Amino acid sequence: MKSFVGTHQVVSADDYIELALGTPVELWLGVEGESAEERAARQDAARDILADNPHLVDDATRLAAEHIDAYVPELGNVLPLTRLVSRRRRTGKAVAA
DSSP: EEETTTTTOOOOOHHHHHHHTTSSSHHHHHTTTTOOHHHHHHHHHHHHHHHHOTTTTHHHHHHHHHHHHHHHHHOOOOOHHHHHHHHHHHHHOOOOO
């Protein structure tokens, strides 16, 4: 089954992210083996993009949070380790989260 967003064929999760952000993922994360000069140029381009769109970070964070909530909701069902430890001390038993 083929997936399309608009007229763009999506073949990987990175394609969805790139289409959502409007920039390639590599721009933000870099690529293995990039030189110091390539890294500086990439970071310079990223700074220019953020200067043109100061809400991009907030939009990307919101998008990531919405997808985590929709597809991995159990990540929200966690207890701080300190609460688990204090329960164990009171009861003397391990607590299942």
